[in-house]
Amino acid sequence: MLLAIDIGNTDIVFGVFDNQQWIHQFRINSSFSVRSQDYEAQLRLLFLENSLKISDISQAIISCVVPDLRVVIKDMVNEMFGIQPILVGPEMYSILNMEILSPYEIGTDLVCNATYAYYTYRQTCLVVDFGTALTYTVVSGEGKILGVSIAPGLKTAVKSLFSNTAQLPEVPLKMPDSAIGKNTVHAIQAGVLWGYVGMVREMIHQIKLEVGQECKVLATGGLSSILTPLRAEFDEVDKSLTLNGLKIIADLYQ
Template sequence: MASKLNIRLLNNLLVIDVGNTDAGFGIFEDKTLTHQFRIKSLKDENYVFFEYSFRQYFLENNLRFSDITKVVLSSVVPPLTPIFKLLINNIFGIEPIIVNAYIFPSIEISIDNPNEIGSDLIANAVAAFTKYKRNCVVVDFGTALTFTVVSGTGKILGVSIAPGLKTAVKALFANTAQLPDVPLELPTSVLGKNTVHAIQAGILWGYEGLVKNMIQKVRAELEGDCIAIATGGLSSIISTLHGEFVEVNRELTLEGLRIIGESQA
């Protein structure tokens, strides 16, 4: 079936970011992200589910497996890592580049155990450092809300972690009876007039304060010299935060994985 497809990629780098909620995929032509898609990273799903999703996307977009000659894999879900490694081997006939704490020599991880840091956060740091080469805090709005601080010399100084927006909502639902579904939409007022509005106000406006306070404290520890970048699927939800960031880039992690892939022979 693949032999009938007629669009050839100019560049052949596939990057995969397996997170706790979704697995994100990006295909780069040169340095341009031309294709991307996401599937749920369901830990209960087996190999067949993920292979079918891959094959379906490539078929629908007239992409050929043979055009992919390099794959970079970041996974923070240990049970899914071997599944994706097997999938990459079987579909592309390639041994993937697995992101780890030592894969990008320009980045030094200055924490107690470098192997504890998530590979997605390493990718974020690589992208931020490569682009700005300044003290920077990358705020990733994902399943967890993470703050990764990287110095202008390429040293990851530390990480802070809080529950993500959706995680906070789910925790509230898990421990409170008879709450309705709540869309993640920033209300105009913090004075909730109904249950949905009250939850939106408490979580979204509360997280605005959390993020601003964390950025302020990071800057204080770095004596004021620190820019901030936002990434992650929910990075645009709290629009009032955008003035805090030099960039809001949902694809920052994929870009970091691209840079890591290009650095590998």
Template sequence: MLLAIDIGNSNVVCGLSENNHWTEQFRIHTVANKTSDEYEVIYRTLLQSRNIDLKQINKIVLSSVVPSLIFPIKEMIKKLFGQDPLILGPDLYPRLSIKIHNPYEIGTDLVANAVAAHNKYKGNCIVVDFGTALTFTAIKSDGDLLGVSIAPGLKTAMASLSRNTAKLPNVDISIPPSCIGKNTTHALQAGVVMGYKGLVQYLLQEITRELNGKTTVIATGGLSGIMLPIIDTFDHHEPMLTLDGLKIIGNQFYK
């Protein structure tokens, strides 16, 4: 059984795969100052509540965009499972199916996304990841990861408005009834959600033009489901894409 752990800025997302199929998924809030002992209690409780035998987990793959959490999570894994995880990073990149130009700059979650997209769809791909940051990762059909565009995520943008203005609240991210807000909540949703529709569509148009060929566009990330009804340029919705990439990498390196 393979355990994939993706440490993001907002959540730590985990998946259990058996016979190459996801059997369990769970997520917890990212807390950068938690200790390995605290994470051990959380993971032991989560796995035992699902009747998972810890001894059956023999492959563990870790990706993190929060450097301070790599060590405590690694220590938690050693205590709980008696093994070191495979940690996705620049040392592994030369052996992956994709080529990376800036290995020490790119987030490991984006690398996992690219591996999964290239493995599944082969041709030119753009992965749009709706997370704490909104990212667009461009992959050529030969596996060349050309680069990334990054914007603030929807919640990040909304929280920034609330934090930096005296009278604007932090409201839910949802589709407003109109682009002309009749109250503060709808006004914020119109500006952020509908504004981001335009941002996403324009960047996809320009990145597709630069890729110069038929391109598959994939949406992923925790907030992707909110935008799907109002953006018709996505070919696929892959909510497990990052974990899929980690699973592919884990199966390759644990052979």
């Protein structure tokens, strides 16, 4: 079995792959601890609750955009499973047979997204990742990452609004039927969520214009299903897309 770990700014996603599918996915908050032992205890409990055997994990791969957690989770994998995980990063990008834009700057999660898009479609793709940050990654049919655009993610935008405004509450991220708010919660949902629908739609339109050719548009991230009016804009919506990219990289590494 493969254990794929996507360490983001909000969550660490653990995916267990077997029999050509993700059989389990777990999330642990990225700020849960600074000690590998604490993450190990939490993951052992999750394995136990889901009848997974630690000895069945034969390979592990890590993408990390939180530098302080890179060594912590690497050490946890080594101690818990007795294996050295593959660390996605510039030192191993040559195995991808892709041209990575600014390899020491681009997030490894975006490289995973681009890898999945390239190896799956072999044509120009735009991957929209609805995470802590809202990112747009463009990869050509030849495997060249053409560029990235970044905006605050939905939760980041809402959190910024209520944390810096005395009388505005935190609100659930639920798509409202109307763009005209009838109360404070509805007003924030309308302004942020319908506003993001417009932003994402315009970004997709502008990127397609600049690419100047047929372009597959893929969506991923934990919040990718919230903006329901955008569904027709995407050729694929898959919350596991980054993990799928990790799986492809792990296969190439063998």
